[in-house]
Amino acid sequence: MAYLQQILFVLTLAIAVYILTRRIKTIKGNIQLGKDLDLSNQPSQRFRNMLLVAFGQQKMFKKVIPAFLHLLIYVGFLVINIEVLEFILDGILGTHRLFAPYLGGFYNLLMNVFECLAIGVLVSCVAFLVRRNVLPIERFKSAEMTSWPKLDANLILVIEIILMVAILTMNASDQILQGRDAHYTTTGPLIFSGLLVPIFEPMSTSSLIIVERFAWWFHIVGILAFAVYVTYSKHLHIFMAFPNTYYSSLKPKGEMNNMDSVTNEVHIMLGIQADQSAPPAEVGRFGAKDVNDLSWLNIMNAYACTECGRCTAECPANQTGKKLSPRKIMMDTRDRAEEVGNSLAKGGKGLEDGKSLLGDYITQEEINACTSCNACVEACPVNINPLEIILELRRYVAMEESGSPASWNSMFQNIETSFAPWKFAPTDRFNWSQELKEESNS
Numbered sequence: 001m002a003y004l005q006q007i008l009f010v011l012t013l014a015i016a017v018y019i020l021t022r023r024i025k026t027i028k029g030n031i032q033l034g035k036d037l038d039l040s041n042q043p044s045q046r047f048r049n050m051l052l053v054a055f056g057q058q059k060m061f062k063k064v065i066p067a068f069l070h071l072l073i074y075v076g077f078l079v080i081n082i083e084v085l086e087f088i089l090d091g092i093l094g095t096h097r098l099f100a101p102y103l104g105g106f107y108n109l110l111m112n113v114f115e116c117l118a119i120g121v122l123v124s125c126v127a128f129l130v131r132r133n134v135l136p137i138e139r140f141k142s143a144e145m146t147s148w149p150k151l152d153a154n155l156i157l158v159i160e161i162i163l164m165v166a167i168l169t170m171n172a173s174d175q176i177l178q179g180r181d182a183h184y185t186t187t188g189p190l191i192f193s194g195l196l197v198p199i200f201e202p203m204s205t206s207s208l209i210i211v212e213r214f215a216w217w218f219h220i221v222g223i224l225a226f227a228v229y230v231t232y233s234k235h236l237h238i239f240m241a242f243p244n245t246y247y248s249s250l251k252p253k254g255e256m257n258n259m260d261s262v263t264n265e266v267h268i269m270l271g272i273q274a275d276q277s278a279p280p281a282e283v284g285r286f287g288a289k290d291v292n293d294l295s296w297l298n299i300m301n302a303y304a305c306t307e308c309g310r311c312t313a314e315c316p317a318n319q320t321g322k323k324l325s326p327r328k329i330m331m332d333t334r335d336r337a338e339e340v341g342n343s344l345a346k347g348g349k350g351l352e353d354g355k356s357l358l359g360d361y362i363t364q365e366e367i368n369a370c371t372s373c374n375a376c377v378e379a380c381p382v383n384i385n386p387l388e389i390i391l392e393l394r395r396y397v398a399m400e401e402s403g404s405p406a407s408w409n410s411m412f413q414n415i416e417t418s419f420a421p422w423k424f425a426p427t428d429r430f431n432w433s434q435e436l437k438e439e440s441n442s
Ligand code: SF4
Pocket: 311, 314, 315, 316, 317, 318, 324, 325, 326, 369, 370, 371, 372, 373, 374, 375, 376, 377, 386, 387, 390
């Protein structure tokens, strides 16, 4: 029986690792659909950002209560993984509570810490479920948060609650078995699962063994399934937040990326000496029509998005009823990257499927509503930059399709011909000073 359990466990583990590895490869490939970008500069500053923003959750603490509850889930997730290691080793070796004899009294302390965290996770998940589904918080009720995104957000919270209940059930039944059967390793008293002991006490030993084994299997298979599920879910941010914050922009927020080819043209137009020795800049497509025109960082941003909606809540365009949600921009970018990646994996048409990010996912109406204020970038707890994608899409519409609104086009034309947004000849630019001079003379 023990051997059968070991074989079954190793098989389950192997299947989970196989699916997980394939999925990680797919996500990596999808991110690599984006254009190359060298971000190897300033590693110490990048590492600092990652520690503060991803590990330290610095930006989350703008809202203290949700930040604290989120921290409980996050710490619970990190620390309970130590117990998962014991589960995995027990499963492979056919042992039970492998670490207990080596850690002595410390094992009891560790188990009690795990249980405290399990209760913390449980309470936080219930609070988040209520906040998401009962409280009137606008950002959880937006149009893009229906169907799968809503289900996904709720599912993960429910799964975490069930997993925590399983671990407490296992510990409670295990504690009773320790008193009845010398084969069960003694853990010492456990605070929270100890409260459940009276529920299981009347059960026979054979029934308790079944409960304990069922809870053990449920917990570990649940964790493995959870690990696979996370790669299809917005909860991928628990891993992606780290590389995402590491590679996030170190430039001041208002600084936009110039296109070298356009910058050279402008320099020539303004009579600024361009570097003659520099090789001509590669032109390619101006701006972005599809995911392959974006950078790999833009696509990685999309995979790191937690769908929290803090960006959308701060967006002035969204607040004034415009059809723009920076969260949707990120969700659409990820969905399109997934669509192209899945198609390529099946030998399909990939980017040549007749669809594109602009048009089929994101409309011109959405991107035209953006004021380029950067509020979304500032609000994002994992340093995502939806504005950069919007600007690239808008750049494509303006430069490749001349599809900007008429008022914008006349402004562009003025800049081209008069070097200013207004329709005045450059020679008239200082007329205002002439008028001032005349006034002061009179
Ligand atoms: S930069 Fe654009 S998308 Fe972001 S908050 Fe401002 S208006 Fe909204």
